[in-house]
Amino acid sequence: MAEREAGPSPSSSALHGRAPPPKVALPARGVTIGLRWSGVEGAGNQILAAKVECSGERARLVRLWRPFTDVPGRRDLVSQVGAWVAEEARWAEGRLAIGVDFALSLSETHLRQLGLLRQGLRGPVTLGRHLHDRFVGSTGDFTEAAARFRAELGRDRPRLTDCYRGELNLPTSARAHRQTFFGLCAMASVQASFVPWDQPAAGRPVIAEVRPGLVARSLLGACSYRDDDRDGVARASTRAAILRTLRAAARLEFEMEQAAQVVEDGRGDHLDSVLAAVGVAAAWADDFQGVPSNVPRSEGWIHSIREEPWR
Numbered sequence: 001m002a003e004r005e006a007g008p009s010p011s012s013s014a015l016h017g018r019a020p021p022p023k024v025a026l027p028a029r030g031v032t033i034g035l036r037w038s039g040v041e042g043a044g045n046q047i048l049a050a051k052v053e054c055s056g057e058r059a060r061l062v063r064l065w066r067p068f069t070d071v072p073g074r075r076d077l078v079s080q081v082g083a084w085v086a087e088e089a090r091w092a093e094g095r096l097a098i099g100v101d102f103a104l105s106l107s108e109t110h111l112r113q114l115g116l117l118r119q120g121l122r123g124p125v126t127l128g129r130h131l132h133d134r135f136v137g138s139t140g141d142f143t144e145a146a147a148r149f150r151a152e153l154g155r156d157r158p159r160l161t162d163c164y165r166g167e168l169n170l171p172t173s174a175r176a177h178r179q180t181f182f183g184l185c186a187m188a189s190v191q192a193s194f195v196p197w198d199q200p201a202a203g204r205p206v207i208a209e210v211r212p213g214l215v216a217r218s219l220l221g222a223c224s225y226r227d228d229d230r231d232g233v234a235r236a237s238t239r240a241a242i243l244r245t246l247r248a249a250a251r252l253e254f255e256m257e258q259a260a261q262v263v264e265d266g267r268g269d270h271l272d273s274v275l276a277a278v279g280v281a282a283a284w285a286d287d288f289q290g291v292p293s294n295v296p297r298s299e300g301w302i303h304s305i306r307e308e309p310w311r
Contacts, residue, residue: 022219022249024278025285027054030095031089034210034276036269037102039178041143044072050273052252053090054281061254061277064261064270074142074182078132082189083132087232089192094203099210099280101272102183103171104194107157110172114152123197124207128188136185146181150174159299164292165214167302175207192197195288196301208283208303212275212281215282220245225251227266239263239271249309250278279304 012065031053044066051063067084071077089096105111111120111127114134121127135145136140149172156170171180187194192205200206216222225238240263246252252274262270283303291301 019309022245024219024250024282024309025307026059026098026187026278026281027285028056028252030054030097030281031088031092031184031282032277032281033096033098034212034273034278034280035098035100036212036272037100037179037183039074039102039142039146039180039182042072043072043074044068045071045076046269048269048273050270050277052274052277052281055249059250059252059278059281060273061250061252061258064258064273078182078186079189081186085190085192085207089205092205094205096203096205097280097284098192098207099276099283099303100207100252101210101212101276102179103159103176103300104184104187104207104209105159105298106153106171107159108182108298109157110153111298113154117298123194124184124187124300125190125194128184128186131181131182132185132188135181142182142185143178146178150177160292160295161299163303164295165211165302165304167211167214175202195303196291197297200288206284206288208280208288210276210279210283210303210304212272212279213248213277214302214304215275216242216271217251217307220307225258225271234266236263236266239265239268239299242271242275246278250282252278282306 032052036048046069049065049067053060055060068077071080075191105120111117116127116130119130136150153172156173158170162170169176192207195206195208216225221258222242224237225235227234243259244261282305286306288303290306295301
């Protein structure tokens with residue numbers, strides 16, 4: 001009687017079409033910060049940051065905080081962001097990557113409309129400086145300036161990276177345009193390598209655009225993790241599940257007090273900052289590679305884990 005051919009056991013996950021548990025590679029050494037940005041009046045009281053220290057095969061969430069509460073006004077905050085990035089880079093001993101959850105660019109069509117395509121090609125610092133000078137000036141108001149910015153652009157147009165990443169909130173949409181405008185203005189004072197415009201340089205902080213929701217969706221298919229007051233849906237269990245997945249997939253360690261902050265925040269802002277920190281860490285581990293060749297340089301790229309780990 002012929003022997004049966006060796007192969008996977010009937011209980012194997014491959015036989016049932018299931019992927020193995022996800023794993024996300026992180027840098028061997030360095031610090032990442034995820035920024036949950038805001039463009040509203042008093043933004044300094046809203047912006048949240050999560051700091052993750054990567055060491056060997058582990059990562060540790062060391063801090064969740066609001067870094068700009070001492071300068072809540074947007075005008076003062078714009079002048080402080082550069083100094084804050086430099087200070088965080090000093091504490092990280094030159095190994096720092098920051099993931100921001102707002103668009104670091106506009107669509108090529110919108111850049112042409114504004115006459116700022118050349119500035120967009122040079123990156124967020126130059127683009128942000130020209131947007132500030134044009135719409136805000138030395139005495140202008142950010143709310144009014146953001147409204148004029150959006151009105152001048154008219155119809156929303158996606159960047160190619162928005163299409164690749166399935167991003168619904170376009171940079172100049174009603175929901176995101178204040179965040180985009182104020183974020184770009186704030187970047188004008190920052191000295192860093194902005195990927196993919198710049199190559200990362202030793203001792204210089206790196207800033208990348210991320211989307212926390214993309215990280216959550218890629219890891220475990222979570223479409224939403226914010227509470228919905230309109231129909232009374234609470235998603236604390238979803239936020240807890242995302243934290244557990246991060247602990248398993250990215251070997252992220254955190255204190256119970258930090259977990260409670262994340263899970264109990266119905267708006268999801270604390271979780272956004274943590275996901276942004278993990279997303280930029282994964283992109284860093286991959287040297288910020290993987291930008292498709294057909295994406296215009298002026299439009300930038302949304303960085304994240306390289307590909308869905310369930311594939």
